[in-house]
Amino acid sequence: MFFSYGNHGHERGCGSRHGSWxxxxxxxxxxxxxxxxxxxxxxxxxFDGEELRLVLLKLIADQPRHGYDLIRDIExxxxxxxxxxAGVIYPxxxxxxxxxxxxxxxxxxxxxxxxxxxxxxxxxxxxEEVDALFERLEALGEExxxxxxxPIRRATANLFSALQHRMSRDDMTPDLLHKAVAIIDExxxxxxxx
Numbered sequence: 001m002f003f004s005y006g007n008h009g010h011e012r013g014c015g016s017r018h019g020s021w022x023x024x025x026x027x028x029x030x031x032x033x034x035x036x037x038x039x040x041x042x043x044x045x046x047f048d049g050e051e052l053r054l055v056l057l058k059l060i061a062d063q064p065r066h067g068y069d070l071i072r073d074i075e076x077x078x079x080x081x082x083x084x085x086a087g088v089i090y091p092x093x094x095x096x097x098x099x100x101x102x103x104x105x106x107x108x109x110x111x112x113x114x115x116x117x118x119x120x121x122x123x124x125x126x127x128e129e130v131d132a133l134f135e136r137l138e139a140l141g142e143e144x145x146x147x148x149x150x151p152i153r154r155a156t157a158n159l160f161s162a163l164q165h166r167m168s169r170d171d172m173t174p175d176l177l178h179k180a181v182a183i184i185d186e187x188x189x190x191x192x193x194x
Contacts, residue, residue, distance in 0.1 A: 046082045046140075051133055052092055054123070057101055058130050061115035061123055064105050067093060077137045079144035159184075 047055060059070055067089045075083035093113060096102045101119035106112040115123070123130055166172065166180065 046084075046136075047133070049092070052084065052088065053096055053101075054126060054130050055133050055137070056089070056092055057096060057115060057119055058123055058134070060096075060102050060113050061120055064112050064114040066106075066110040066112045068110065074137065077134075077141050079141040081140050081144040082137075 055074070056070055059065060059073055065073070067086060070089055070093075071083050071086065093102065096119070097104065097113070100116060101122055102113040103116050104111050105114045163180065167177070
């Protein structure tokens with residue numbers, strides 16, 4: 001797991017499930033299982049388009065589902081660490097349908113899909129890749145269950161609040177600022193040595 005903070009402008013807001021939490025001039029970001037795509041603090045999508053199609057196709061082949069079922073299933077498998085948005089799921093379902101790999105088996109606001117014979121053959125041809133994708137989901141869920149981020153979020157929120165409070169006072173001098181920075185750097189070094 002990787003944590004970073006830095007000055008990213010004066011935006012406020014809470015984090016998304018993708019691993020970013022922002023408060024004041026600071027951004028707190030985490031990456032799970034080393035999947036940060038190379039650069040420190042850079043986020044990577046959980047799946048590319050083709051990988052997501054395979055995951056959805058496998059879930060639908062296991063049992064007919066609609067879009068919300070798929071989102072909920074993936075979120076449960078990852079312990080809430082990842083859930084694809086409806087804006088990604090529904091266009092992907094349309095594409096799988098157009099490719100003849102799934103077909104609608106019910107109509108209405110919650111259209112349910114089942115895998116076609118072509119879809120099952122496609123899964124069989126790419127069974128190893130499908131297994132690896134589900135292993136990635138399970139690993140994310142296992143890591144999420146081992147690491148409770150609530151204490152980290154509370155502690156960093158306290159730090160950011162203390163910094164903002166101290167820096168907003170009229171008696172803040174460059175010397176005091178350097179002392180605050182030294183304290184933070186020392187804490188970071190101690191955490192890295194844990």
